[in-house]
Amino acid sequence: MGSADMNRTSRRRRRKATQRRFIIRRIIAAGAAVLLVVGVAVSTAASIGHITAPQDSAEATANIDFTKALHMALANSGAEETAPSEPNDDGNDTKDAAQRELDALGAPIDDAERARIYDEAKKTAEGSGQQPTKMTYCIATNGDVGDTSAFADTVDRVLNNPKGWPRAGVTFAQAESGCDVTVTLAAPEKLPTYSTYCSTEYSCRVGSDVIINRKRWDGAVDHWFEHGGTLATYRTMVINHEVGHALGHIDNEQACGGEGRPAPLMQEQSMFLNGCTINPWPLDSELWTTFYGAPV
Template identity: 35%
Template structure:
């Protein structure tokens, strides 16, 4: 989302813990992104494992995951062909935690890339480009689909197990939100998933939180729509009608729903 105690204190440095983080969704932090988190034991093997095959069925019908995963990953291949365009190139990797069943990494990566390559996405202004690279290649950030417990480890903020976040070079998407969405969102799950991706990637690109610009208007993509729309309507896109769509800077003091448990298949 929108955007804890860490299970691996060596993976999150003091500089990240001092970063300004709003509830459930990290604000942009300067500096180079951290390396992908590694688990112990068989972790190195896990991160290079071949991705599961893509299936044609809808993912949500058979998805299962524990409340706390093992912080091991399936990494996606690079997109081909890579998009063209102008502006600064941002390279990103995509990974799915191995404990999540029913969402193949290739399928998830394809949905993420479709969102980021949308004509009304972050590249619409012509000032930047986004390109998915392979798991073993250098990148400016990594998009993770994670269990609720691993969300807390990677985000390094107040642990809630519910929201998503951006922490340094980590764009962390909570699988519970990916599968279930949020109550009273007023739009399809597909729209909410696009919002998740664009909101958290927006933080990595330097965007802060925004508020609803007026009752009945679309919510800015940088509004914390996971926690409330505040009179706006759901919107997943950074650009509308060819123009960057934004609201007043700031966030709401919305409560975060209870921690998520795992989901059985």
């Protein structure tokens, strides 16, 4: 075949492709117009009380007919129907992983699991080089905060995690009364009732009361997520931070160690990071307490 013939063949193919695209666009535009007209008609009729829209309404029928027409037109034109591209699931995968992490943190704890958690915490405390001690805590609520089963199980898992305060020699046991501290999940408006220093925006500790603000429990803070954190890691941080006060620590007692370094646990990470990365666990330099409780 000569170059001229090849050029003519190529032009014919391009024209056919253009015609097919034109036909498809016309069908899509016509179908959209039909749907719009039918939708307006159904809506108008319903608004004056003439009809209610059943599940097999005219709009649904129009959708079906339009789909059939589109497939027929594609087949008759010879155009290939291309399957829609797969969506990027990275965002959904990340959300699913974060939800699984959250669910695992607050999952129900049976007796065997509780014994395992305490055993790991005790071993960590005994190997910490500190005097092993046990802090008892009660779980409470204040205001409308809903069910606290997951809250209680989260507190138990966090406080007895070998990455946390057991490294400073402290283990934690939930009790019904006579507790060293009471860990309360409170509605935001209840925080100032503990002290004028407590804000409706953040969690707080007053004496033996560790008060977790439900607003933060449910939503953390924006910059936590912006820096790669999850709600599960925020809950871990806020429990460890507020209980850290009961162990003798104060806010911001240690400055950020430098750009990109893990933030000290007792830094007010809910308010600022100062160049540090988010961190839910006490640093090695924070592994001390002024708490002297019962021996482990």
